Amino acid sequence: MTYGTQAEPADQRLVAALVPHLALLSALRETRNITRAAELLGIPQPTVSRRLAALANVVGAPLTEPDGRGIRLTRVGTILADTAGQALPPVEAGARQVREEIEPDSGxxxxxxxxxxxxxxxxxxxxxxxxxxxxxxxxxxxxxxxxxxxxxxxxxxxxxxxxxxxxxxxSIAIAEQDLLLSVPAGHRLAERRRVRFAELAKEQFVMLEHGYGIRQITDALCAEAGFEPKVVFEGQESDTVRGLVAAGFGVAVLPRFGATAPAGVAEIPLSPKSSRTIxxxxxxxxxxxxxxxxxxxxxxxxx
Incomplete structure (x- = not known):
């Protein structure tokens, strides 16, 4: 932390002394009683008194003063306790998040x-x-x-x-997923049982954008078959690609849609078989x- 005035190093020392006692100041703000504050924190009452005396020595002014059978915060003590009350909830929330993060049952x-x-x-x-x-x-x-x-x-x-x-x-390989050729339902290849990739050299392709795994695989299949694909549309969602195929804009290489092909699309296995490892x-x-x-x-x- 960078400080621009001579007073600020003193502030930094005060902050360093106050931070370990945020809970104590907040408890005093809530209870206005040293004994009840000690009970709330689960520490002995003499320990609370010693910590308050030490803090008062660092600050240079008393933080509490007698008030009947209890105490009340001085003006300086009130400022610090109010600040502690505002600072403690985010710290408690962070501690709770850390605990939840590392516990196996609530991580x-x-x-x-x-x-x-x-x-x-x-x-x-x-x-x-x-x-x-x-x-x-x-x-x-x-x-x-x-x-x-x-x-x-x-x-x-x-x-x-x-x-x-x-x-x-x-990594762990968990599944092998077949890739199929998706064509419009009325396409010349729609009734075929298998299609060789070289047969697609003159087809127009609908693809996912560069950076997608399916695009990487499709480009590699085209290169192996000896042609560069004619890409007419590129998208970011497989459902959009399938919709464009159904509308007759081109063909696409995609995983199987489900038990049956979507409306307007025929799915045909490739020869040789093509798949990807997930x-x-x-x-x-x-x-x-x-x-x-x-x-x-x-x-x-x-x-």
Whole structure:
């Protein structure tokens, strides 16, 4: 902390002396009685008296004065007690958050995942985990693969579900997901049982933006087949991409929609088969809180 006047170092020393006694000052403000303040804090009454005397010595003025059978705060004591009363609640809230953060039964997990995994995989994992850990809170963060990995490596996320699996991070492979070709229902390939990727060289593509794992895979499939895709639309949501396919704007590579294809779309397996590995990943050497470790271990057990 930088100070611009000669009085400020004295203020800093006073703050350093007052901080350990915020609870005491706040209790005196509430009770106006040394004995009751000591009971409220769970410390002996002589200890309270000694601390008040020490604080008064640091301040240079008494903080309390007799008032019948009790005490009352002096003007200086009132200023400090009022300040303590304002400062203590945020400190108590922070202490409560720290306790909840590290307790396995009431901790907090910040989980990042791809948009496409929010339909079934993430709800399934959370439902199973919370059956035995109902008090654990989750903050859920969705984004593209690159966005999620950037936020994970920066420390914003505890763990993340992504595909394809990244390099340079600790990870657990938990599922293999087939990728299919989505075409408009009336498309020339709609009735085919399988499609070779080279057959798509003249097709128009609807894709997710760069940074998404599916885009990375699609670009690689096109390169392996020897052509550069004609991209007519790029989006951030798989449902938008499917909607554009249904409207006849192009074809797309996406995971299976569900038990049946969405209206206006035909889903066709690729030949050879194409898939992606979904994994849970985290930073190497991370020291997990108990709640994050419990979730990581639960996911590992489901793999």
């Amino acid at each position: 907090h997990v910040v989980l990042g995942f791809l948009h496409l995994l929010g339909r079934a995989l993430v709800p399934s994992l959370l439902r199973g985990f919370r059956a035995n850990h109902p008090g654990v809170r989750f903050s859920l963060v969705q984004g593209s693969r690159q966005n999620i990995l950037d936020r994970l490596t920066s420390g914003e996320l505890d763990v993340a579900l992504v595909a394809p699996m990244p390099e340079g991070l600790e 994994g849970l990943c985290w930073r190497p050497g991370d020291h997990f809180t108990p709640a994050v470790r419990a979730f990581r271990d639960y996911v590992r057990a489901q793999a």
